[in-house]
Amino acid sequence: xxxxxxxxxxxxxxxxxxxxxxxxxxxxxxxxxxxxxxxxxxxxxxxxxxxxxxxxxxxxxxxxxxxxxxxxxxxxxxxxxxxxxxxxxxxxxxxxxxxxxxxxxxxxxxxxxxxxxxxxxxxxxxxxxxxxxxxxxxxxxxxxxxxxxxxxxxxxxxxxxxxxxxxxxxxxxxxxxxxxxxxxxxxxxxxxxxxxxxxxxxxxxxxxxxxxxxxxxxxxxxxxxxxxxxxxxxxxxxxxxxxxxxxxxx
Amino acid sequence: xxxxxxxxxxxxxxxxxxxxxxxxxxxxxxxxxxxxxxxxxxxxxxxxxxxxxxxxxxxxxxxxxxxxxxxxxxxxxxxxxxxxxxxxxxxxxxxxxxxxxxxxxxxxxxxxxxxxxxxxxxxxxxxxxxxxxxxxxxxxxxxxxxxxxxxxxxxxxxxxxxxxxxxxxxxxxxxxxxxxxxxxxxxxxxxxxxxxxxxxxxxxxxxxxxxxxxxxxxxxxxxxxxxxxxxxxxxxxxxxxxxxxxxxxxxxxxxxxxxxxxxxxxxxxxxxxxxxxxxxxxxxxxxxxxxxxxxxxxxxxxxxxxxxxxxxxxxxxxxxxxxxxxxxxxxxxxxxxxxxxxxxxxxxxxxxxxxxxxxxxxxxxxxxxxxxxxxxxxxxxxxxxxxxxxxxxxxxxxxxxxxxxxxxxxxxxxxxxxxxxxxxxxxxxxxxxxxxxxxxxxxxxxxxxxxxxxxxxxxxxxxxxxxx
Numbered sequence: 230x231x232x233x234x235x236x237x238x239x240x241x242x243x244x245x246x247x248x249x250x251x252x253x254x255x256x257x258x259x260x261x262x263x264x265x266x267x268x269x270x271x272x273x274x275x276x277x278x279x280x281x282x283x284x285x286x287x288x289x290x291x292x293x294x295x296x297x298x299x300x301x302x303x304x305x306x307x308x309x310x311x312x313x314x315x316x317x318x319x320x321x322x323x324x325x326x327x328x329x330x331x332x333x334x335x336x337x338x339x340x341x342x343x344x345x346x347x348x349x350x351x352x353x354x355x356x357x358x359x360x361x362x363x364x365x366x367x368x369x370x371x372x373x374x375x376x377x378x379x380x381x382x383x384x385x386x387x388x389x390x391x392x393x394x395x396x397x398x399x400x401x402x403x404x405x406x407x408x409x410x411x412x413x414x415x416x417x418x419x420x421x422x423x424x425x426x427x428x429x430x431x432x433x434x435x436x437x438x439x440x441x442x443x444x445x446x447x448x449x450x451x452x453x454x455x456x457x458x459x460x461x462x463x464x465x466x467x468x469x470x471x472x473x474x475x476x477x478x479x
Numbered sequence: 480x481x482x483x484x485x486x487x488x489x490x491x492x493x494x495x496x497x498x499x500x501x502x503x504x505x506x507x508x509x510x511x512x513x514x515x516x517x518x519x520x521x522x523x524x525x526x527x528x529x530x531x532x533x534x535x536x537x538x539x540x541x542x543x544x545x546x547x548x549x550x551x552x553x554x555x556x557x558x559x560x561x562x563x564x565x566x567x568x569x570x571x572x573x574x575x576x577x578x579x580x581x582x583x584x585x586x587x588x589x590x591x592x593x594x595x596x597x598x599x600x601x602x603x604x605x606x607x608x609x610x611x612x613x614x615x616x617x618x619x620x621x622x623x624x625x626x627x628x629x630x631x632x633x634x635x636x637x638x639x640x641x642x643x644x645x646x647x648x649x650x651x652x653x654x655x656x657x658x659x660x661x662x663x664x665x666x667x668x669x670x671x672x673x674x675x676x677x678x679x680x681x682x683x684x685x686x687x688x689x690x691x692x693x694x695x696x697x698x699x700x701x702x703x704x705x706x707x708x709x710x711x712x713x714x715x716x717x718x719x720x721x722x723x724x725x726x727x728x729x730x731x732x733x734x735x736x737x738x739x740x741x742x743x744x745x746x747x748x749x750x751x752x753x754x755x756x757x758x759x760x761x762x763x764x765x766x767x768x769x770x771x772x773x774x775x776x777x778x779x780x781x782x783x784x785x786x787x788x789x790x791x792x793x794x795x796x797x798x799x800x801x802x803x804x805x806x807x808x809x810x811x812x813x814x815x816x817x818x819x820x821x822x823x824x825x826x827x828x829x830x831x832x833x834x835x836x837x838x839x840x841x842x843x844x845x846x847x848x849x850x851x852x853x854x855x856x857x858x859x860x861x862x863x864x865x866x867x868x869x870x871x872x873x874x875x876x877x878x879x880x881x882x883x884x885x886x887x888x889x890x891x892x893x894x895x896x897x898x899x900x901x902x903x904x905x906x907x908x909x910x911x912x913x914x915x916x917x918x919x920x921x922x923x924x925x926x927x928x929x930x931x932x933x934x935x936x937x938x939x940x941x942x943x944x945x946x947x
Binding site for chain 2: 281282283284285304305306308309310314315317320321323324325326331334335338339372373389393
């Protein structure tokens with residue numbers, strides 16, 4: 230299979246009738262890590278939720294394709310099966326469903342009904358992924374996100390990414406609310422996945438996680454658009470100067 | 480999913496809605512009279528005391544007004560029901576002796592597998608008589624009695640007479656009186672002192688005749704220091720006219736004994752399921768009801784425990800699922816009559832497709848029950864805008880030295896929750912089902928493995944087409 234390619238072309242999105250994304254364009258390919266940075270309220274999370282198909286976000290114009298397929302025509306679960314993944318800022322709790330059972334159902338959802346993953350294979354993969362993220366194995370038997378600390382929830386998102394092996398992953402504020410050790414562990418998980426078969430879009434407000442995951446491209450978002458793109462040095466610039474200069478220049 | 484699955488409504492196609500023709504060899508006219516009751520007693524060759532008990536119960540039934548609370552009973556016509564049907568002349572002792580048409584039905588219900596897997600003895604009620612019954616040698620050797628109640632009346636008349644109708648007398652309510660007048664079948668269990676049944680006692684029930692009332696009568700006695708788990712499952716075929724199921728279950732748990740009664744009932748959508756279940760727990764005894772109600776037109780069922788001895792414990796764990804045109808009016812009652820008694824109620828209900836669930840429960844704390852504790856938790860999951868749910872918890876506290884907790888939650892399956900699950904590749908239907916399965920998990924984890932599998936399958940079936 231060719232390397233993954235996500236193309237976002239002149240995307241306009243409204244939330245409850247208010248325009249939030251105003252002509253955003255981006256291309257992410259396999260092997261690349263793109264960081265999307267920007268001040269609060271600029272549409273970063275809207276981008277993430279829209280890509281995954283949250284019903285509250287209305288696309289008013291523009292195109293999104295993954296490997297040439299029209300993503301916007303697909304339902305959320307179909308986008309997932311196509312290879313799109315969103316690590317959420319606020320992962321939802323599901324009582325009574327163990328993390329392991331959920332993950333197995335999610336893996337089987339992308340296989341044919343007659344060929345579900347063998348339990349032993351699943352267990353082995355799960356154990357391996359948990360080891361990468363320094364997650365205690367008992368974690369698998371806890372109910373999905375229920376009673377998890379902020380750090381555990383984020384690690385669980387990365388665990389899901391490791392197991393579902395997406396082609397394009399969007400990580401929405403994966404570092405928020407994490408202490409420095411947790412940021413490091415999460416970053417190691419992200420680094421472990423880095424390779425030609427995966428393109429990543431790292432959405433973040435702070436530069437901190439970029440100390441651990443070096444992006445290939447940094448985009449700065451402002452008022453629903455990408456206003457600057459550059460190399461990792463752009464992130465360092467932001468760290469020093471804050472967002473104010475962007476505001477002034479735009 | 481590659482293809483759009485055909486939407487299934489229970490009313491369109493009920494999974495267990497096959498029927499194998501009229502296998503009854505003896506069927507009465509519709510309606511209830513003194514002659515019908517006498518005839519039932521005569522056919523069964525019962526002792527005079529039972530005939531008199533039935534006739535007295537009939538009087539009570541006729542005098543008692545219909546309940547005006549709970550669900551809508553206005554379409555229930557007592558004159559339009561068969562009160563006795565016997566499918567075959569005698570009981571099968573082994574599987575080979577069971578008539579072929581009945582066997583076919585059982586096979587579709589998976590009874591043979593269950594029999595192989597649970598050697599505790601299978602007692603399956605088909606229409607009004609138990610047609611197949613087998614007790615595992617281990618239990619028999621321990622002195623455990625497990626048979627249908629008609630057989631018990633013949634073989635252990637003294638035991639039956641000592642306890643029958645003592646926990647739920649005919650005067651208790653109109654439907655208990657009806658059952659007392661026309662009862663047939665049901666299970667009888669006696670566990671002797673100190674005996675621990677390692678394997679569950681299983682019974683399967685099934686209504687098969689149109690317009691037939693099923694009035695099974697179950698009596699369980701767990702003697703001192705004993706332990707037992709009685710399990711019963713139910714699937715009924717679908718009919719256009721209404722069917723009535725009105726059972727009575729009486730359980731006595733003696734000092735320091737432990738009894739659990741697990742039932743999952745999946746009635747066809749036209750069945751009135753009006754059941755009286757009550758247990759008495761003596762000193763340091765434990766009684767647990769695990770009660771699942773799926774289907775039926777109307778279920779009114781409130782398993783109760785009378786905590787009469789110091790330190791007695793009662794537990795009710797229940798789920799109710801109401802779909803289109805269905806009302807589950809269920810709950811439980813805990814009567815604390817002794818100090819340091821404890822009760823726990825966990826009720827889970829799900830309404831969908833315009834279905835209605837009502838939790839109706841009572842906790843009674845009598846005078847002088849110092850140290851008694853009760854904890855009630857009612858959780859409701861509502862799947863769409865058309866469905867409704869009510870919680871009606873009654874409390875009667877006559878002693879201030881007790882501890883009571885009550886908690887109720889109502890949850891709707893949220894867009895965010897579904898979005899999260901769907902973002903991992905589950906379809907909306909799969910995601911909804913996962914939320915539902917998680918919601919009832921505190922219930923299913925208490926079920927024996929076979930039942931948990933069956934339960935999950937039922938819920939999966941119930942949830943198909945649940946997404947509009």
